[in-house]
Amino acid sequence: MHRRRGLTVEPPQVVVRQGQPVTRVEQTLVDSWPMLSPTEQRAPIIEAVNARLTTPERLASALRGASKLPDRAALRTLLTRLDEGCRSPLEIWGHEHVFTGPGMPAFQRxxxxxxxxxxxxLDLLAEREQVNIELDGATTHGDPRQREIDLRRDALLATVGIxxxxxxxxxxxxxxDTVRRETLTILATRQPTAARRG
Known part of the structure; x- marks a missing residue:
């Protein structure tokens, strides 16, 4: 249960779904942020964006109206990562700890x-080098069906030089650190020949 001051139970603050007034998904997600444990906070927002129920931009707009929200900075950082194209906790981890910084290209996500x-x-595409970095989550490890799907997909991408x-x-x-070094080495071998000589 959450109480909100100044809420008017009519549009635009609420929407009507199957005859019932409900708060907008963006407002609900922002309001629920401080009620969840730190390990649970990100999942509903990531899932809502991935399911196209909302966008990072609309969530950021709702956040602007919640200036006293506890742990507001962490939510703002999450929305920035989602806006940059990260779509899972693993992709956010990779962005923050591996695939940004000196020597790394501006990957397209x-x-x-x-x-x-x-x-x-494609999770992370280095366009000039035509390298796609895929981040495989823990749940896909060891699943033979998923492995076969991945192999077929990788072979298809190879047909266009990726x-x-x-x-x-x-x-x-x-x-x-090892993943970062390997990535930089792979990217260096894929740069155009003239660029390697120069």
Whole structure:
């Protein structure tokens, strides 16, 4: 239960769903932020954005109206990461600890590509080097069906010259420096020949 001062139970503060007035999803997510434990806070917001129920921009707008929200800075950082294209806790971890900083290109996140009528989204694309970094979550590890899907997808991307490099959850979390060095080495080998000589 959450009490809000100044709430008017009519649009635009609420919407009517199946005849019932409910608060907007953005306001609900912002209001629930301090009520959840730190380990639970991110999941509802990430899931709502991934399900296209809302956007980082609309959530940021709702946050601007909650100037006294506890732990507001952490929520603002999460919304920034989602706006930058991160779509999972693992992608946020990778962004903050591995795939940014000296030597790293400005990766494009969640790039949509269509090959042979098949649409797919790439986690991190270094466009100049044509390298796609995929971050494999802990839940996909060991699933033979998912492994087969990944192999077929990687082969399809290879037909248009995109090299797919996959890093598992365990390696990203426990070997971030090694993953960073490997990524930089791979990117260096994929740079255009003239750029390597120069």
């Amino acid at each position: 969640q790039v949509r590509i269509i090959i042979g009528g098949r649409s797919m989204y 090299l797919v490099v996959r890093f598992a959850h365990r390696r990203l979390m426990h070997e971030p």
